[in-house]
Amino acid sequence: MIATINPTTGQTEKTFEPHTAAQIEGILNRAQEANALLADTTFEERATWMRAAADLLDADLELAAGLASTEMGKTIGTAKYEVTKSANGMRWYAEHAADYLADEEPVDAASVGASAARVVFQPIGTVLAVMPWNYPFWQVIRFAAPALMAGNTGILKHASSVPQCALYLGELFERAGFPPGAFQTVLIEGAAASTLIEDRRIRAVTLTGSVGAGAAVASAAGRNIKKSVLELGGTDAFIVMPSADVARAAEFGANSRTQNSGQSCICAKRFYVHEEVYDRWFAAFLDRMAGTTTGDPFDSATGFGPMATASIRAEVHDLVEDARVKGVTIHTGGRLPDGPGWFYPATVLTGVTPEMRIFREECFGPVASVYRVSSLDEAIAAANDSDFGLAASVWTTDDAEIDRLHAELEFGAVFANGNSASFFGLPFGGVKDSGFGRELGSFGIREFVNAKTVWRA
Numbered sequence: 382m383i384a385t386i387n388p389t390t391g392q393t394e395k396t397f398e399p400h401t402a403a404q405i406e407g408i409l410n411r412a413q414e415a416n417a418l419l420a421d422t423t424f425e426e427r428a429t430w431m432r433a434a435a436d437l438l439d440a441d442l443e444l445a446a447g448l449a450s451t452e453m454g455k456t457i458g459t460a461k462y463e464v465t466k467s468a469n470g471m472r473w474y475a476e477h478a479a480d481y482l483a484d485e486e487p488v489d490a491a492s493v494g495a496s497a498a499r500v501v502f503q504p505i506g507t508v509l510a511v512m513p514w515n516y517p518f519w520q521v522i523r524f525a526a527p528a529l530m531a532g533n534t535g536i537l538k539h540a541s542s543v544p545q546c547a548l549y550l551g552e553l554f555e556r557a558g559f560p561p562g563a564f565q566t567v568l569i570e571g572a573a574a575s576t577l578i579e580d581r582r583i584r585a586v587t588l589t590g591s592v593g594a595g596a597a598v599a600s601a602a603g604r605n606i607k608k609s610v611l612e613l614g615g616t617d618a619f620i621v622m623p624s625a626d627v628a629r630a631a632e633f634g635a636n637s638r639t640q641n642s643g644q645s646c647i648c649a650k651r652f653y654v655h656e657e658v659y660d661r662w663f664a665a666f667l668d669r670m671a672g673t674t675t676g677d678p679f680d681s682a683t684g685f686g687p688m689a690t691a692s693i694r695a696e697v698h699d700l701v702e703d704a705r706v707k708g709v710t711i712h713t714g715g716r717l718p719d720g721p722g723w724f725y726p727a728t729v730l731t732g733v734t735p736e737m738r739i740f741r742e743e744c745f746g747p748v749a750s751v752y753r754v755s756s757l758d759e760a761i762a763a764a765n766d767s768d769f770g771l772a773a774s775v776w777t778t779d780d781a782e783i784d785r786l787h788a789e790l791e792f793g794a795v796f797a798n799g800n801s802a803s804f805f806g807l808p809f810g811g812v813k814d815s816g817f818g819r820e821l822g823s824f825g826i827r828e829f830v831n832a833k834t835v836w837r838a
Contacts (some may be wrong), residue, residue, distance in 0.1 A: 383541045383568055388454035388687040388723045389677060397544045400568045409582045411562030412507040412534045418560040419532045420504065424482075427530050427559075428475035434557035435471040438464060438518075445518060445549060450678045452543045453514050454686040454723070455641055457679050467522040473805035474826065478530035481823040482830065497837040502830040504532030505608075506584035511574050511598060513590050514540035514689050515644045515745075520589050521550050523803070525564055527826035529554060535564045536583070538574050542690055575601040585609065585829050589646075592814050610818030610828050612646070612810055615771030616743050617801060618764035619649035620786065622757065623657040625776035626798075631665035634749075637774065637800045639673045639727050642685045643747030644693070646815075647772045647801045650744055652751045653760045659753045670727040670749065671713040688723040688746060697725055697746030704730060704737040714748070741768060757782055765791045771811035772801035793819075 384396040400408070419427070438445060446460035455463070482502040490498040510524045521537060528535050539547030551566025569577070571594065578586050578601040585608040588598045595611040602609035619637065621630045637649040654662050678686035688694040694717075701715050714728030728748040733740050739750060754760045764773060772794040775786045783797045793811035794801060803809045808824040810816060818828055 383544050383570070385452050385545055386542065386690070387451055388689055389721075391691070391721050391723065394451070395545070397568055399570060399573075405567060405569070405577070408536060408562075408565050408567050409507075409580060412536055412565060413562075413582050415534045415560045415562035416504070416506050419529075419534060419563060422532070424479040424530070427532070428478070430554070430558040431471050431475040431526060431530060434554050434559070435468040435475070437553060437557055438468040438471070441549075445546075448545045448549060449517050449543075450686070452546055453517060453689040454678050456683050456686050458681065459641065460678075463516055463519050467518045470519070470522050470805050471526045474526040474530045477806070477823075478527065478826060481826045482531060493836065495836050495838060497835075499835050501833050501835055502531070502827065503833055505829055505831055507534045507536060507582055508829050509536050509538060509574070509577060509583045509586040511538045511571075511586065511588040511590065511594070512540065514543045515641060515646075517543040517546035518550070519803075523809070523820050523825070524587055525550070525554070527821075528829055529559065529564060531826050531830050533829055534562065536577075537564070537566045538569055538571075538577070539566065541570060544568060574598060578602055578607065579605055583607070587818070587820075587828075588612070590614075595816060608829065610810075610820070611816035612771075612818075612820065613769075613814060613816040614646035614743050614745070615769035615792075615811055615815045616650045616741070616767050617646075617648060617769075617771055618767070618773040618790070618792070619652045620760045620764060620773065620775045620777075621652070621654040621658060621662055622760070622775075622777035622779065622782055623655050624778040624782075625658065625662075626778075627658050627662050628665055629798075630776040631662050631669060633774075633776075633800050634662075634666050635669035635673060635727075638670065638749045639685050639747045642675070642688055642725070643697075643727075644689060644745050646743075646745075647803065649774055649801070650748075650750065651764070651767075652749055653754045653763055654751065655757075655760070656753050656755050663751060666749075666751070667712055667729055670729050670747075673727050673747075675718075675724045675726065684727075685747065686724075688725050691723050693745060694723045694725050697744055697748060700739045700742060700744050701728060701730070701748060704733060704739050707734065707737050709733055709737060709739075743769065757785065761786065761789050765789075768814040769811065770813040771815040772796065774799065774801050 449460040673684035676683035714726035808819040
């Protein structure tokens with residue numbers, strides 16, 4: 382079902398019919414027509430439209446943030462931050478796209494038997510974006526801004542639980558001046574995305590979501606010889622060593638685990654704390670987790686809101702219950718609260734063992750698994766013992782330790798003395814089951830272009 386179901390109340394507020402085959406055909410045709418129009422534009426023209434879209438998003442801050450809080454339950458403050466970050470990300474690509482995609486001369490022309498040789502970067506056409514609900518604006522914009530600035534068109538298949546966010550984004554870029562059809566939303570159920578990939582008018586696909594969804598999309602893209610980029614979440618590690626600022630590491634660790642109600646692929650889920658500082662760190666961390674409460678996302682006093690859907694909360698609780706029956710220690714939380722809505726408390730576990738599902742599976746909620754380690758070697762080995770590899774946060778003031786952690790941790794990003802995050806100018810993505818390809822920075826905008834060799838005798 383494609384619907385706005387308010388996670389704070391559990392009530393269905395609005396339902397939407399999926400687009401018909403005829404409507405989807407029209408969307409694809411408009412995207413195809415827009416490809417030709419965008420090919421005749423300059424970076425300067427596209428930058429003007431992109432800045433105008435950012436200004437519109439800023440002007441619609443209250444509306445857009447309200448949609449995000451209503452449809453997926455994030456607090457209104459974090460929703461406003463997300464919308465503002467999205468607008469600023471659009472401005473980043475308006476400013477930097479021309480430099481990222483400037484012609485290059487990687488070799489001396491004579492060395493390849495030419496009078497002139499260079500590489501040019503050209504758009505490939507329409508890219509399908511299959512996006513999740515947890516950051517309903519930022520996840521989309523970090524694809525849409527570079528794709529449109531590169532001269533591609535985009536079709537958004539958003540999560541079925543955030544249709545109003547999806548429809549808003551589907552209109553934003555045309556409102557700002559982009560050619561009609563340059564960026565559109567298609568309302569379809571998740572399984573229909575693979576069928577859409579088979580259409581020759583779709584030239585590539587990007588997905589942020591689960592491993593299962595990523596495998597289905599990558600399979601469909603592979604069968605049809607189309608480029609794909611996948612960001613599939615993670616069980617991110619948080620390492621605390623003896624030289625760390627323990628109080629700050631506890632504060633940031635709790636913030637990371639409860640951010641967005643724990644529904645963030647890049648935030649810490651597994652905590653490895655050196656035995657020399659374990660007791661001090663754990664006491665401070667537990668105090669912060671226990672003191673961060675759930676509530677109405679529109680109330681400024683709320684620590685974090687409900688889980689986005691009933692099924693997500695059920696999956697999180699199933700992982701906790703599996704650990705409970707297998708002997709885990711639950712220090713706070715771990716119980717389904719009474720009352721309406723899909724709330725779940727901040728939860729801290731110790732004594733997690735490999736027999737427990739949560740040892741390996743991603744827990745997409747405010748649940749922390751904490752481990753005591755005796756050395757840096759043990760911390761690195763434990764952090765790398767995961768099927769995922771998106772990001773890690775490490776806490777130490779020892780430069781030699783930082784160098785080792787940066788070099789040896791098997792993640793797409795490693796942050797020292799700060800929480801994992803995404804930045805406009807840095808690549809974002811993972812290794813192993815966290816996916817392949819990169820978003821953001823120069824790497825992100827070059828994922829969906831033709832790097833064409835131009836040679837002249």
